[in-house]
Amino acid sequence: MTHATAVDAVRSTDVTLTVRHGDGSACADSDVLVEQVRHGFAFGNIGFDFVGLANGEQGEGRENVFGGAEPEAAELLEDLWLDVFNTATLPFYWAGFEPVEGRPDTQRLQAAAAWFRDRGVTVKGHPLVWHTLAPDWLLDHPAAEVEEIVRARVRREAGSFAGLIDTWDAINEVVIMPVFANEERQNAITGLCRRIGRIPTIRLAFEEARRANPAATLVLNDFNLSTAYECLVEGVLEAGVQVDAIGLQSHMHQGYWGEERTQEVLERFARYGLPLHWTETTLVSGDLMPPEVVDLNDHQVPSWPSTPEGEERQADDVVRHYRTLLAHPSVEAVTYWGITDRGAWLGAPAGLVRADGSRKPAYDALRGLVKEDWWLAPTRLRTDAEGRVTVRGWAGDYAVSAGGRTASWSLRPDAPTVEVTLT
Incomplete structure (x- = not known):
């Protein structure tokens, strides 16, 4: 395993992100933009x-x-x-x-x-x-x-x-x-x-x-x-x-x-x-x-x-x-x-x-x-019928947006599921 591959294996994590609208309904079957804002690593x-x-x-x-x-x-x-x-x-x-x-x-x-x-x-x-x-x-x-x-x-x-x-x-x-x-x-x-x-x-x-x-x-x-x-x-x-x-x-x-x-x-x-x-x-x-x-x-x-x-x-x-x-x-x-x-x-x-x-x-x-x-550039992903999408990235702060609304969230290895509401 190369050091580049080893770094990804150690630092990258898959999380299931559930995106909801302000009224609580799922942001279903929608294109969302996910981007990294800050590294969790120092x-x-x-x-x-x-x-x-x-x-x-x-x-x-x-x-x-x-x-x-x-x-x-x-x-x-x-x-x-x-x-x-x-x-x-x-x-x-x-x-x-x-x-x-x-x-x-x-x-x-x-x-x-x-x-x-x-x-x-x-x-x-x-x-x-x-x-x-x-x-x-x-x-x-x-x-x-x-x-x-x-x-x-x-x-x-x-x-x-x-x-x-x-x-x-x-x-x-x-x-x-x-x-x-x-x-x-x-x-x-x-x-x-x-x-x-x-x-x-x-x-x-x-x-x-x-x-x-x-x-x-x-x-x-x-x-x-x-x-x-x-x-x-x-x-x-x-x-x-x-x-x-x-x-x-x-x-x-x-x-x-x-x-x-x-x-x-x-x-x-x-x-x-x-x-x-x-x-x-x-x-x-x-x-x-x-x-x-x-x-x-x-x-x-x-x-x-x-x-x-x-x-x-x-x-x-x-x-x-x-x-x-x-x-x-x-x-x-x-x-x-x-x-x-x-x-x-x-x-x-x-x-x-x-x-x-x-x-x-x-x-x-x-x-x-x-x-x-080691950075997740702005990436367009598609949610499923429940508003869920899998995101792979490094620990840190992220944003997700759709339809002109945005939510901030944190990716952490100890939190495999995250739910956010667009505002």
């Missing part, structure tokens, strides 16, 4: 580029935005972003979100989250707890106070954004957290984790976030996909911490992993019975990072341009990667880490759009999957 990208635009800012001044485009450039990216993605990750790196203690960037990020929500986009926050980019001012507090300050931070963000942001990376990259050492910058989160332990630190993040927003989906996220992460997941679950999804990162600056390795990672983490969120993915369209580099941050080059050959490779890799991921039933979200090369992480040419705003082949390839291969 096709994500970071929304960092649009924070300034959402707040009506001009020029720079994007203190909280971790890279990305200026507001004027973001305007040119808006339609490209919205045409493919339905889930946005916004930055809550504590050092940037609250550079001065007691002065969090709440209103600005709420405006950004509302901007996405108003465009039909689901918003995720990243992250609530992370040792990297912890604020310097936290080091000024006695060790005994740090835990309560971290707890309060988690409650504040999860609570004040509830309804706007209901999915969070509750804690990020814990595998290395207790021993993380940065010669240039100390942080208080590592110290906290070392004092109370990794699992209690994880429990802290999850329990405080859930207390503030019981409806939240909380993700345990990491880049270290070795057996060390498996051991951590097992320990967390055995300790009774309620984890809603396992987050897996794949910044493939050294080249696409290939189907075999990706499938192996999927199988190892799917065995815990939790949804898998592929939280951070990049594939470069220029020279690959040398394989001997262990920490991607250590690769420092004056210029890292996108190349024609690299762009063709990136497009092929994107298709192979997404098909492999979506062919696995445990995967419910995939987030690509950046729409544009402009301000991209580590300066890598990993965006789907060039720095000048033009589309790379990878953008068109991914859009072709999301909005063509």
Whole structure:
């Protein structure tokens, strides 16, 4: 079975749709137009580029935005972003979100989250707890106070954004957290984790976030996909911490992993019975990072341009990667880490759009999957004498219309029959 066939087998569902007129009678033996409106699957990208635009800012001044485009450039990216993605990750790196203690960037990020929500986009926050980019001012507090300050931070963000942001990376990259050492910058989160332990630190993040927003989906996220992460997941679950999804990162600056390795990672983490969120993915369209580099941050080059050959490779890799991921039933979200090369992480040419705003082949390839291969275009179908018609499609939001009247409905694998009334 090819990956394309496997994706259809996993993601497509047949449902029996019964269409009725406003008076309750069956819309019998009639032509109806069925069309998809939104994917249920979370096709994500970071929304960092649009924070300034959402707040009506001009020029720079994007203190909280971790890279990305200026507001004027973001305007040119808006339609490209919205045409493919339905889930946005916004930055809550504590050092940037609250550079001065007691002065969090709440209103600005709420405006950004509302901007996405108003465009039909689901918003995720990243992250609530992370040792990297912890604020310097936290080091000024006695060790005994740090835990309560971290707890309060988690409650504040999860609570004040509830309804706007209901999915969070509750804690990020814990595998290395207790021993993380940065010669240039100390942080208080590592110290906290070392004092109370990794699992209690994880429990802290999850329990405080859930207390503030019981409806939240909380993700345990990491880049270290070795057996060390498996051991951590097992320990967390055995300790009774309620984890809603396992987050897996794949910044493939050294080249696409290939189907075999990706499938192996999927199988190892799917065995815990939790949804898998592929939280951070990049594939470069220029020279690959040398394989001997262990920490991607250590690769420092004056210029890292996108190349024609690299762009063709990136497009092929994107298709192979997404098909492999979506062919696995445990995967419910995939987030690509950046729409544009402009301000991209580590300066890598990993965006789907060039720095000048033009589309790379990878953008068109991914859009072709999301909005063509995996999308139900407007389709005319014929109902039977009872007003019933079989619709096959991906989970998501749909519309059906006939005689100038329309009804909205949702296709879900757990609902094989749906009844709607045209209005």
